[in-house]
Amino acid sequence: AQKVTQAQTEISVVEKEDVTLDCVYETRDTTYYLFWYKQPPSGELVFLIRRNSFDEQNEISGRYSWNFQKSTSSFNFTITASQVVDSAVYFCALSEDTGRRALTFGSGTRLQVQP
Amino acid sequence: AAGVIQSPRHLIKEKRETATLKCYPIPRHDTVYWYQQGPGQDPQFLISFYEKMQSDKGSIPDRFSAQQFSDYHSELNMSSLELGDSALYFCASSPETGGREAFFGQGTRLTVV
Numbered sequence: 001a002q003k004v005t006q007a008q009t010e011i012s013v014v015e016k017e018d019v020t021l022d023c024v025y026e027t028r029d030t031t032y033y034l035f036w037y038k039q040p041p042s043g044e045l046v047f048l049i050r051r052n053s054f055d056e057q058n059e060i061s062g063r064y065s066w067n068f069q070k071s072t073s074s075f076n077f078t079i080t081a082s083q084v085v086d087s088a089v090y091f092c093a094l095s096e097d098t099g100r101r102a103l104t105f106g107s108g109t110r111l112q113v114q115p
Numbered sequence: 116a117a118g119v120i121q122s123p124r125h126l127i128k129e130k131r132e133t134a135t136l137k138c139y140p141i142p143r144h145d146t147v148y149w150y151q152q153g154p155g156q157d158p159q160f161l162i163s164f165y166e167k168m169q170s171d172k173g174s175i176p177d178r179f180s181a182q183q184f185s186d187y188h189s190e191l192n193m194s195s196l197e198l199g200d201s202a203l204y205f206c207a208s209s210p211e212t213g214g215r216e217a218f219f220g221q222g223t224r225l226t227v228v
Contacts, residue, residue: 035217043203045158045219091157095217102148102171103217105157
């Protein structure tokens with residue numbers, strides 16, 4: 001069965017620090033999709049990125065970057081020069097191609113960025 | 116761009132009452148998912164529909180049912196509400212093919228008192 005583990009429950013940093021959120025996944029499918037979502041205090045789930053299992057290229061979007069490594073089943077998320085507005089709960093999630101297509105979420109990492 | 120619309124945004128019900136949550140997916144998205152997020156928890160998959168047919172079932176209680184209508188909107192019906200049903204309920208829609216990004220609605224916060 002599929003599983004997503006976010007071992008960091010809560011991280012607190014000071015503004016302008018870099019921070020990396022870890023995500024480790026388990027799946028038997030050879031084709032799968034990995035996601036990151038941001039959930040600010042207002043509660044909505046904001047889509048950040050999707051990666052499929054055949055695309056191991058790292059991605060950078062502004063201050064955000066993602067490192068996907070199939071060898072270690074990890075999909076880590078780094079925020080560079082963090083800002084107070086980055087404070088939120090961040091969820092990593094997995095969708096399988098032939099197994100469960102609905103998202104299986106990790107337990108989330110609460111990021112607090114102090115001014 | 117059109118997003119996933121959920122209504123109502125907030126709902127307060129008493130124990131043993133029923134509640135109906137509605138979801139209007141993004142146009143041309145053929146798959147709808149329902150998730151339940153308890154306080155401090157991650158979203159848990161309840162049920163999904165593809166082209167108006169139930170496609171997968173997660174941890175949905177027997178007291179809950181859902182359907183997708185001909186106009187693709189979906190409703191989650193919850194009966195005999197319990198205090199533990201208090202949660203944020205999300206609907207998400209995605210295209211079956213292609214990127215499969217799941218776009219979420221803003222959620223319905225259900226409080227059972």
